[in-house]
Amino acid sequence: VAADGGTESSALVDDNGSEEDYSYEELCQATPRYLQPGGEQLAINELISDGSIVYAEALWDHVTMDDQELGFKAGDVIRVLEASNKDWWWGRNEDKEAWFPASFVRLRVNQEEVPENCSSTQGEEQDADISKHRQKIAENKDQMRTNVIQEIMNTERVYIKHLKDICEGYIRQCRKHTGMFTAAQLSTIFGNIEDIYKFQRKFLKDLEKQYNKEEPHLSEIGSCFLQHQEGFAIYSEYCNNHPSACIELSKLMKQGKYRHFFEACRLLQQMIDIAIDGFLLTPVQKICKYPLQLAELLKYTTQEHSDYNNIKAAYEAMKNVACLINERKRRLESIDKIARWQVSIVDWEGPDVLARSSELIHSGELTKISKQGKSQQRTFFLFDHQLVFCKKDLLRRDILYYKDRIDMDEMELVDTEDGRDKDFNINVKNAFKIINRATEEIHLFCAKKQEDKKRWMEACESERRRVQEDKEMGMEISENQKKQAMQNARKSRHGKIKGVSYNGCPVPPPHQSLHPIHQRHITVPTSIPQQQVFALAEPKRKPSLFWHTFNKLTPFKK
Numbered sequence: 001v002a003a004d005g006g007t008e009s010s011a012l013v014d015d016n017g018s019e020e021d022y023s024y025e026e027l028c029q030a031t032p033r034y035l036q037p038g039g040e041q042l043a044i045n046e047l048i049s050d051g052s053i054v055y056a057e058a059l060w061d062h063v064t065m066d067d068q069e070l071g072f073k074a075g076d077v078i079r080v081l082e083a084s085n086k087d088w089w090w091g092r093n094e095d096k097e098a099w100f101p102a103s104f105v106r107l108r109v110n111q112e113e114v115p116e117n118c119s120s121t122q123g124e125e126q127d128a129d130i131s132k133h134r135q136k137i138a139e140n141k142d143q144m145r146t147n148v149i150q151e152i153m154n155t156e157r158v159y160i161k162h163l164k165d166i167c168e169g170y171i172r173q174c175r176k177h178t179g180m181f182t183a184a185q186l187s188t189i190f191g192n193i194e195d196i197y198k199f200q201r202k203f204l205k206d207l208e209k210q211y212n213k214e215e216p217h218l219s220e221i222g223s224c225f226l227q228h229q230e231g232f233a234i235y236s237e238y239c240n241n242h243p244s245a246c247i248e249l250s251k252l253m254k255q256g257k258y259r260h261f262f263e264a265c266r267l268l269q270q271m272i273d274i275a276i277d278g279f280l281l282t283p284v285q286k287i288c289k290y291p292l293q294l295a296e297l298l299k300y301t302t303q304e305h306s307d308y309n310n311i312k313a314a315y316e317a318m319k320n321v322a323c324l325i326n327e328r329k330r331r332l333e334s335i336d337k338i339a340r341w342q343v344s345i346v347d348w349e350g351p352d353v354l355a356r357s358s359e360l361i362h363s364g365e366l367t368k369i370s371k372q373g374k375s376q377q378r379t380f381f382l383f384d385h386q387l388v389f390c391k392k393d394l395l396r397r398d399i400l401y402y403k404d405r406i407d408m409d410e411m412e413l414v415d416t417e418d419g420r421d422k423d424f425n426i427n428v429k430n431a432f433k434i435i436n437r438a439t440e441e442i443h444l445f446c447a448k449k450q451e452d453k454k455r456w457m458e459a460c461e462s463e464r465r466r467v468q469e470d471k472e473m474g475m476e477i478s479e480n481q482k483k484q485a486m487q488n489a490r491k492s493r494h495g496k497i498k499g500v501s502y503n504g505c506p507v508p509p510p511h512q513s514l515h516p517i518h519q520r521h522i523t524v525p526t527s528i529p530q531q532q533v534f535a536l537a538e539p540k541r542k543p544s545l546f547w548h549t550f551n552k553l554t555p556f557k558k
Contacts, residue, residue, distance in 0.1 A: 044083040044107065054080040056091070056105035059288040060326045070098035074326050075292070078105060106289050108296065145217040145300040152221065152293050153211055155286075156204050162282050163197040166190070169269030170262070170276060180261065188248045189280070191241040195234050196283055203228050222310025225294070229317045235287045236474065239325045242284055243332055244480050249277055284325070291319040324473050331358045335477060338383070339489035345390060348402045354482040357383035358475075361466065362459035367446040373426050375446075378403060382459055384467050385409055387434075406443060409467075410436050413460045416444070432457055 047054050058076045062069070072078060072093055078100065082090040088099045171190055174181045203224065212219045252258040262276045271279075294315040301308050335358050342353050362382045367375050368389065378389040379400060387406040393399035416431040423433075423442055430453040434443040447453040469475075 055108045070100040142217040148297045149216045165271045191238045220307040225314035335485045339485040343489045343493045356385045369444040
């Protein structure tokens with residue numbers, strides 16, 4: 001990696017002229033400690049040791065089945081009790097105390113207020129503290145708004161620095177080494193991040209114009225978010241591509257020459273000590289932080305403030321963008337499960353489920369009745385766009401055989417009354433029909449109970465709504481992501497260890513569960529830090545030594 005000769009501009013220039021460049025040192029001097037690498041952890045531990053109550057807000061959902069981990073949804077508030085481990089923090093929400101990944105949350109700017117959805121049953125002493133905090137809030141409303149405005153401005157400047165480092169430190173150098181990278185590889189790894197950099201520079205320039213340096217609490221920045229509302233749509237493309245970027249990058253990083261190359265790029269650009277995958281995750285984290293920042297700003301903006309209506313509208317707009325990204329994250333996790341389910345089905349025919357679907361909406365047993373009056377007990381799986389049905393093995397009830405599928409896009413749902421059906425000329429109970437609008441072919445189904453029928457009717461209606469919502473939101477999973485999910489599922493299927501669930505889906509062996517009685521803090525989850533890497537997923541776990549030994553025992557080899 002060679003330094004540039006100096007003839008090229010040190011920053012990408014947008015159509016409105018050059019930006020005011022900040023050095024990282026200048027940004028750090030003007031920025032609270034928690035914005036600096038490692039600083040957030042230090043700041044939290046200082047606050048906790050001083051007896052302060054520290055809250056963080058979830059950037060996106062953390063779904064877990066592990067008793068040692070804290071599950072939450074995007075926007076939930078978690079009280080941070082310990083942050084001595086940089087990747088996993090110990091915290092509490094309404095449900096319980098447990099570990100959670102630090103990269104999934106944003107530390108609140110103003111810690112003086114107790115959130116509405118946090119439990120406050122900690123005794124009279126804490127009640128007294130709460131009243132003091134609330135009194136302090138009333139006295140310092142302007143200061144609270146100032147804190148949030150300054151966080152938005154400072155994080156925006158640091159973010160621009162990170163984007164600049166990616167574009168100039170990595171992309172520019174990669175393009176010089178055509179022998180190492182193809183254009184397609186660079187497009188996959190970096191996506192449209194250069195477009196994001198250009199957009200964010202314009203956005204920051206407008207923010208700076210609206211920022212009141214002398215009295216920050218009087219700043220009116222809501223209009224900037226509304227003015228650039230449509231521009232934030234470019235993040236959808238980036239977040240869509242990000243899982244593919246992680247896959248491509250992980251392939252390259254298996255080779256030493258690529259690891260050394262990217263590290264040399266980082267050192268030459270004098271970038272902070274974060275790996276390239278960490279830099280590539282920052283746009284995903286950033287777009288999810290905006291609604292949290294605006295929600296906090298709205299909280300400290302009175303209705304009489306000239307910026308109140310704009311901030312409220314900006315919050316709703318950015319929340320919709322973040323919701324789409326969070327939903328896409330959930331879908332990406334869903335397609336892995338669907339792929340594992342499909343490879344477990346015996347005698348599968350036709351296209352993969354993922355060719356048209358990305359979510360399982362409902363499943364269960366129904367009786368399918370043919371025109372000749374023949375009834376067949378089948379297990380049905382309702383996905384978006386299609387209904388797949390299978391037959392259970394007579395002896396091994398956990399094994400499923402593929403039978404057929406129905407295209408739901410052409411179907412109309414019809415409720416059927418109990419009694420004699422005129423189309424099939426038989427008595428039915430708890431029945432409903434799915435009719436093909438084009439061919440008028442009728443499919444008749446009977447549930448065991450009235451409640452089961454109701455659930456299936458609601459699920460079919462929900463399937464149509466979700467398909468329409470996906471279309472309106474532009475919810476699409478790339479062909480590459482679907483292909484990768486199927487490849488991973490087939491590799492897993494052919495592995496030595498296969499766990500089997502009720503529906504025949506391979507499932508990974510559970511982690512060794514530890515439930516110490518007398519210690520407050522249980523063992524930190526044995527995980528590889530993923531704040532820097534990997535596609536909107538929680539940190540990956542190392543294989544449990546217990547299960548590794550267990551599966552090597554002779555009686556369990558089969």
